[in-house]
Amino acid sequence: MLDIAILRDDPERVKKAIASKNADPGLVDEFGRLDAEWRKLTAALDEKRAEQKRFSERRDIEGGKKNKEEIREIEERIAGIERDRESIWLKIPNLPSDDTPAGRDESENVVLRKQGEPRQFDFEPKDHLALGEALGVIDTERASRIAGTRFAYLKGGAALLEFALIHYCIETLTNPAVIESIAGGVKPGYHKKPFVPVIPPVMIRPDVFARMARLEPKDERYYIPSDDVYLIGSAEHTLGPLHGEETIAEADLPIRYLGFSTAFRREAGSYGKDTRGILRVHQFDKLEMESFVAPEDGITEQEFFVAVQEYLMWSLELPYQVVFCCAGDQGDPDARHIDIETWMPSQKKYRETHSADYMGDYQARRLGTRIRRTHAAAGKGGKTEFVHMNDATAFAVGRTLIAIMENNQLCDGTIEVPKVLQKYAGKKITG
RNA sequence: GGAGGGUUGGCAGAGUGGUCUAACGCGCCGCACUCGAAAUGCGGUUGGGGAGAAAUCCCCUCAGAGGUUCGAAUCCUCUACCCUCCGCCA
Numbered sequence: 419m420l421d422i423a424i425l426r427d428d429p430e431r432v433k434k435a436i437a438s439k440n441a442d443p444g445l446v447d448e449f450g451r452l453d454a455e456w457r458k459l460t461a462a463l464d465e466k467r468a469e470q471k472r473f474s475e476r477r478d479i480e481g482g483k484k485n486k487e488e489i490r491e492i493e494e495r496i497a498g499i500e501r502d503r504e505s506i507w508l509k510i511p512n513l514p515s516d517d518t519p520a521g522r523d524e525s526e527n528v529v530l531r532k533q534g535e536p537r538q539f540d541f542e543p544k545d546h547l548a549l550g551e552a553l554g555v556i557d558t559e560r561a562s563r564i565a566g567t568r569f570a571y572l573k574g575g576a577a578l579l580e581f582a583l584i585h586y587c588i589e590t591l592t593n594p595a596v597i598e599s600i601a602g603g604v605k606p607g608y609h610k611k612p613f614v615p616v617i618p619p620v621m622i623r624p625d626v627f628a629r630m631a632r633l634e635p636k637d638e639r640y641y642i643p644s645d646d647v648y649l650i651g652s653a654e655h656t657l658g659p660l661h662g663e664e665t666i667a668e669a670d671l672p673i674r675y676l677g678f679s680t681a682f683r684r685e686a687g688s689y690g691k692d693t694r695g696i697l698r699v700h701q702f703d704k705l706e707m708e709s710f711v712a713p714e715d716g717i718t719e720q721e722f723f724v725a726v727q728e729y730l731m732w733s734l735e736l737p738y739q740v741v742f743c744c745a746g747d748q749g750d751p752d753a754r755h756i757d758i759e760t761w762m763p764s765q766k767k768y769r770e771t772h773s774a775d776y777m778g779d780y781q782a783r784r785l786g787t788r789i790r791r792t793h794a795a796a797g798k799g800g801k802t803e804f805v806h807m808n809d810a811t812a813f814a815v816g817r818t819l820i821a822i823m824e825n826n827q828l829c830d831g832t833i834e835v836p837k838v839l840q841k842y843a844g845k846k847i848t849g
Numbered sequence: 850g851g852a853g854g855g856u857u858g859g860c861a862g863a864g865u866g867g868u869c870u871a872a873c874g875c876g877c878c879g880c881a882c883u884c885g886a887a888a889u890g891c892g893g894u895u896g897g898g899g900a901g902a903a904a905u906c907c908c909c910u911c912a913g914a915g916g917u918u919c920g921a922a923u924c925c926u927c928u929a930c931c932c933u934c935c936g937c938c939a
Contacts, residue, residue, distance in 0.1 A: 460899055464908040471908095474867075474920040482919030623929095663912095665859055665896090667877090788896090790859065792877075801878090802859090802896080 419631075419784045420510050425449060435513040438520060438745040445510050452503040459499065463492045508631075511750035512780040515717070518754055521744025527757070528744065533728065534737030536761045541829045545764030546820040547695035550576060552831050553849040556696060568685060568699045572819075575847030579822065579835065580703065580815050582842035584678060587705045587730065587812050588615050591676045600729055604722045609715070613676035613707065618656040620679050621647040626659045629784040631751040637686035653677030654809040657708035662785040665802055666710065668792045672719065673710040676812060678703070696816045697769070705812035712789060713779070716806035720754060720776040723810035727758050727772045730812065734836040736821050737761040739768050753778040758811075760821045771817045774810035781807050823847075 425432055429450055433443035466489045473482035519528045550556025555576035561569040572580060590596055591613040598610035627633040627648055632655050640649040650656055657677045666673065681704045692698035707726065711719045724740065731738045743755040754776040759768035782788070782804040791801045826834040833847040 457899065460908080464899060467908055468906095470919080474918095477867085477919070479919045486919075667859080786896090790877075 419508060419780065420512065421779070421783070422453075422507075424513075425507075425510070426453065432510070432513065435745075436511055438514060439511050439748055439750075440522065440746050441509075441511050441750075445506055449503065449506045449510065452499055452506065456496065456499050456503055459492060459496045463489065463496060466492060508628075511748075512753050512778060514745040514748060514752075515754040515776070518748065519742055519744040522746040524743070524747045526744045527747055528742045530740045530742050530756075532737075532739040533732060534735065534761075536737050536763070537825060539763065543763045543824060543827060544831070545695065546697075546823045549823050549827055549831060549833065550695070553833075553847060555847065555849065558695065566700075567693070569701060570696045570699060572696075574849060575833070575843070576819060576823075578843045579819055579839065579847065582835070582839040583813050583815055583818060584703075584705065585842050586839055588676065588678075590730065590733075591615075591707070591726065591812065596729075597726075600725050601722055604725050605718055608718060608722065609672050609711075611672055611674055613674045616653075616657060616675045616677045618650075618653050618660075618677050618679055620650050620656070620682070621645075622650050622656050622659075623647055626662070627655065629662070630655055630658050630781055631784070632658075634750075635686075638684050640682045640684060649682035650679065651683050652681050652704060652809075653679040653706040654708055657706065658781055658807060658809065659785055660708075661710060661787045661805075663787075665788040665790050666805060668712060668789050671711055671789060671805075672715065675708045677706045677708060679706070680704075681814075695820065697820060699816060702814065702816040704814045707808075707810045707812050709808050710782075710787065710789075710805045711808070713803065713806045716776055716778060716808065717754065719806075719808045720756065720774055720810070723774045723808055724756050724758070726812065727774065727810060731758060731760065731772075733838050734818075734822065736825055736836075738771070743773075749775060751775070751777050751780045753780065760817070761825065762821060763824045769817070771814055771821060772811040775808065777807045777809070779804035779806055 420432070425446065429446045433446045436445070437443045466485065470482060470485050470489060473485055519526065521527065544552075547556060547558065553575065555572065555574045557571040557573065558569070561571050592615060594610065594612050597612045601608040601610045621642070624633065624646065627639075632651070633639070633648070639651065641647075642649070654677070656679075657675050660675070661673070681702055683700060685698055685700060688698060696702070707723055709719055709723070728738075728740065738758050738760045741757045741759055743757055748755045752775045756774045757770050758772035758774075760771040761767075762769045787805045787807075788802045789805045791803070822836060823833050826836065828834060832849075835843050835845055835847060
């Protein structure tokens with residue numbers, strides 16, 4: 419939810435900004451019209467209510483009765499307008515940061531940097547499914563008979579590799595020395611607090627989901643009508659609301675979580691896309707970073723998250739590129755969106771394996787997550803304001819498995835385990 | 850699934866129809882004292898919203914929604930959550 423002050427003070431700026439995200443700028447005019455009406459009625463209602471108090475103080479029962487009816491009338495008119503205003507308000511997406519590249523869709527995303535060279539094979543590389551089936555570690559055929567398309571069994575070496583990634587990731591992100599060095603690389607002296615590992619709920623109530631601005635598109639979500647809950651599409655969905663309706667002391671920031679959960683996605687509208695293997699499936703496991711910081715640290719924190727992602731991918735020795743997503747490719751609640759794409763030899767292109775989203779206060783406003791300033795330095799002592807939130811992938815396990823299998827395959831169809839994972843999964847996957 | 854008890858500001862906690870404009874305390878913020886701090890003293894401190902150039906004034910907010918009443922933290926209804934016990938269960 420966007421700050422109402424911006425909507426009122428500079429609607430033209432908002433119109434321009436949301437148009438760049440392919441949203442309808444007419445929403446802003448519609449909001450302005452309803453807001454003006456709402457303000458007029460609210461002033462009238464407040465006056466009537468003040469009057470009502472005076473009637474009751476005087477024990478003027480007759481006057482109170484009559485005035486009360488007038489209050490009800492105005493209340494009814496406001497209720498409708500308020501509902502309309504709210505529904506328009508929620509449709510207005512977050513504004514892109516100043517440095518977000520312009521562009522209508524992903525074709526206009528900007529590659530910021532590349533790391534590692536795609537490997538030159540002296541044989542024809544296979545894709546992950548061919549490799550996995552030959553080794554007997556990925557089974558989509560039986561999975562489709564049992565659960566439907568876009569499901570898979572990960573067995574043996576593939577399962578071990580998943581646990582290795584999880585173990586390695588948790589060990590890395592909870593290691594104070596590693597985090598200090600990554601944070602220091604982003605900005606000297608930047609917050610060096612390690613992550614707290616979390617296993618969050620995988621079900622979420624509709625109202626909370628909406629406050630996270632992640633309920634839409636509903637087609638993409640699994641819904642369980644008997645209990646009125648949704649399955650999450652990312653640990654972000656239940657980590658983000660963790661401090662809803664709370665006021666966090668500034669001294670306790672940043673709060674950094676590393677969530678591990680299964681993610682559920684219906685993949686509606688992706689029929690026929692990426693149907694082979696486990697690149698796009700209904701159920702996959704993911705390690706997700708989520709953090710709460712003071713507004714002035716918001717962008718640095720996102721850069722820190724990207725640095726963590728790069729550290730992880732660099733240490734796995736996988737070739738990747740960092741991409742700044744243009745305004746048109748940003749999610750609704752995002753102010754700044756950066757992706758990491760990893761080289762997939764079978765497709766001879768980089769595919770998205772990570773994303774890092776900076777939301778500013780867009781989610782925090784509706785979640786009611788505030789911080790209380792404790793330092794008088796900036797004249798902010800004791801004041802509360804909305805926290806700024808970031809979320810980012812640490813490992814989308816399935817896609818990382820694909821990248822490891824395809825990039826590290828040998829001519830005999832076995833797979834070399836990245837060095838940093840060998841102590842958990844052995845040197846090689848042979849089936 | 851059944852029975853009972855709860856939910857009050859950042860925290861703790863009083864308040865069972867009319868100065869609740871929510872006590873006392875802790876914490877927090879500001880000021881004074883101090884070289885600085887602690888201690889102390891004084892003042893402020895839920896969160897939102899509206900009107901106004903401003904000073905300021907007003908409204909909402911006691912888990913959430915609705916109701917009764919001239920008047921609700923307090924009475925009624927529903928919902929959510931927490932605690933205790935029983936049942937079931939990994």
